[in-house]
């Protein structure tokens with residue numbers, strides 16, 4: 020049984036629905052060990068026939084049987100396997116892949132065999148040695164002569180050890196010497212027991228073979244046997260073919276990326292700038308958030324919840340509650356918190372400590388002949404951090420902490436610090452147990468000065484209570500500082516306090532937390548950094564468009580390569596992956612570049628601003644880095660989808676015909 024049989028092959032091309040018959044019923048059979056030349060006039064359909072035999076053309080009538088198996092042209096997969104394992108192509112115009120070295124051009128075919136990586140390399144080197152190119156393996160094709168190029172193409176065609184070599188005018192572009200060399204190589208291939216079918220215009224070339232088939236007007240009009248086919252060798256173990264592994268696609272993409280290094284570097288730089296902007300703005304958002312938190316925490320204990328009486332009995336916002344503090348002077352009694360309620364606060368879960376305090380809405384200070392009126396004086400509690408004391412220390416027994424402003428008013432802008440340690444006279448009104456007004460007045464020593472913003476004028480608890488008791492004033496608390504056991508509990512505890520009800524189901528207490536102020540601030544910062552990151556996202560979108568354009572350009576530049584790879588047996592999927600993998604590599608390297616830029620800029624910004632704010636204002640987290648990589652890879656993958664799809668859909672014959 021013949022190795023290859025063609026039965027009644029008919030093929031027409033259609034131009035504007037008009038059929039142009041090219042092959043009009045071809046019946047041929049070929050054996051291994053034959054070197055068949057196909058002769059015929061130009062336009063006679065020789066290349067068309069070769070494409071059908073080679074499994075590149077699926078639109079024809081008739082039957083092709085190879086090694087006893089009928090090729091099913093409706094099954095693309097089967098044809099891919101057939102081209103990969105059974106056919107090797109040699110073209111007039113060599114069709115080497117220009118961005119790959121001579122060695123890599125041969126390895127492209129070997130990647131689709133089951134040989135180990137090292138064996139593939141060894142085989143490629145051995146084949147190149149056979150065609151006399153062992154000293155050219157690392158050159159790129161454009162540095163080779165025509166004859167050398169054709170020998171690389173022959174080595175590539177033989178790489179996967181196919182049973183059949185199809186050569187379309189293999190010597191058409193070669194001089195006499197190179198023609199002789201190529202012909203003797205082809206002859207050697209047939210001697211090795213393979214079927215060689217070569218299309219040629221030259222009778223002289225044709226005479227080299229074992230058989231000449233003549234094609235005219237779409238039919239066979241001559242079939243002359245010059246010699247017997249070469250005998251088949253005893254050892255017929257063939258290489259096993261396999262589909263192209265993904266790693267090979269990534270390797271080829273990487274090489275292509277490197278081949279167009281400068282162009283790709285610019286694209287990566289463009290993409291990296293977009294990713295960098297996203298990283299920077301999110302890092303800046305983190306930094307500003309942290310900075311504000313740090314600032315507030317240095318002034319007030321974030322676990323502290325300041326509790327006041329809720330005079331309305333209804334739900335109140337923090338602002339409404341603070342506004343209601345004017346009741347402290349208008350109706351002080353309405354603001355006292357009962358012992359029972361304080362006990363309820365102490366009984367709450369997740370609470371570390373409860374400190375009762377008194378807040379006095381107005382007071383007067385005198386020092387020597389200077390007078391000063393203040394609006395709020397409180398008992399010192401642990402919600403205020405000592406860092407808000409700028410000079411001196413927190414008030415001890417018989418002491419008072421003033422604000423810097425008060426000190427200036429009682430002395431002068433220059434000598435205000437001199438008041439620390441001096442005795443001032445304090446005077447304020449409060450009420451007794453029956454609600455009658457009481458005047459309180461006493462000498463107190465200035466312990467220190469606060470910045471005024473985070474700590475008001477304060478006495479310690481013992482001093483305040485002693486003053487009140489000595490003057491028969493009530494010592495009932497009108498505010499309580501409650502400390503949550505940890506930061507995460509602040510909101511829950513605060514909500515519980517806000518929700519405490521009396522017998523009439525009216526709310527009793529209201530809370531003020533630093534955390535909620537912080538939360539509002541952070542919401543704004545978060546919003547601002549999200550907006551900035553979204554703007555940066557637009558530049559990412561531009562980067563994605565840039566990748567799409569580049570990939571489309573790459574597809575049209577590499578159309579011929581797509582044809583070559585399809586002829587070698589690559590599937591549509593492999594072609595798609597060729598482009599998606601390149602794009603993903605671009606995304607990946609862009610992300611690395613973006614990270615380098617981000618770290619340099621972050622370091623410089625933080626370094627430049629540190630002495631101003633004592634804080635690293637840009638803070639890039641591991642999450643930001645992972646996000647940058649994920650987004651870069653997703654964007655580059657999506658950007659490559661359409662171009663890759665277009666590449667995969669190309670008809671291999673049209674792709675091979677591309678310039």
Ligand SMILES: Nc1ncnc2c1ncn2[C@@H]1O[C@H](COP(=O)(O)OP(=O)(O)OP(=O)(O)O)[C@@H](O)[C@H]1O
Pocket residue numbers: 032033034039041059060061062063064065066067068
């Ligand atoms: N895609 C196509 N669409 C329409 N007509 C085509 C197409 N490809 C080839 N043809 C036509 O089919 C005929 C046969 O072409 P083919 O390339 O097979 O001839 P050939 O014998 O190989 O010619 P040559 O020796 O000049 O290379 C020619 O007339 C050509 O114009």
